[in-house]
Amino acid sequence: MALYHVGFAVSDLPAAMRELRAAAGVEWAEPRPGRIGDWDFRIVFSRPGPPFVELVEGGPGSPWDASAGPRFHHLGYWTDDIGAGVRRLEKQGFPAEFSGCPFGRPYAYHHLKSIGANIELVDAVLQPDFLAAWQPGGEPMDALHERALEEQ
Template identity: 30%
Template sequence: MSQNAILDPGDQFHIGIVAADFEATVARLTEVLGYEWGPEIGGPVAVGLPDGRTTELEIRCAYSRTTPRLEVVRSVADSLWQPAGEGGLHHIGYWSDDVAADTAQLAERGYAVEATRAGVGGGLFFAFLRSAEGFRVELVDRVAEPSLARCWAAPEVSGGAA
């Protein structure tokens, strides 16, 4: 890792795509690129906005079991969770040991905070930041790693000897 880098490339864990047609996007990624998927997860999420307001959004996504890991997110009207142009990259997700500190460092380098979610104990659970060039980074508290890893674990095989 570069001495001046804020984030470690080894902490990058997914590439996010926001889809206007979730089912078609997942089907295409499976058909053409051979991706396999974990379950769709999500629900209502309280999201902090740059103007200080908090709003509740229905955020749903699925992570690929296949690597490199993809996350396909259902589009959410009137939010930052909109498709990025012609099927383009929406964000790159990183684990963070201190989301608030990493967010502050990125903000010092010109990244604009677009959305955050409070975590347990008053810290940040996630943050979405956008660079002046439009590049978006998602920081996710590393405490979520074990539970999110279940989303892309191989499915359990039931049954046994017949």
């Protein structure tokens, strides 16, 4: 596993981007909309990376619901085998809080009570497309996910 980003659930994506830019000089790619299951969200990654900072603004009930306030949500890791990684974390007592796998998106969040946040495992097959999508001239995340589905 290789750490590549730190994710935050936020209720106001533009405000979070402005504050991190002002406080820490973080530069951002263009935010992009997305949808998984019944939830719409907006997402953005810092640039350059890795490591990346990810901000996700999700609606009520979504995995990124920040209606109770913004929060540290996850540490994101690439994994060469999403299934084996999920089984390993569950066996170690870290239950899956949410999985994108049933939606054709090979990632899963596993909750760690001690830090009050998740470990996100993302299948490394997505790494080249992720980097292309979040660097200048990249493609929208929806196209990235569609291509991942086609490759499975």
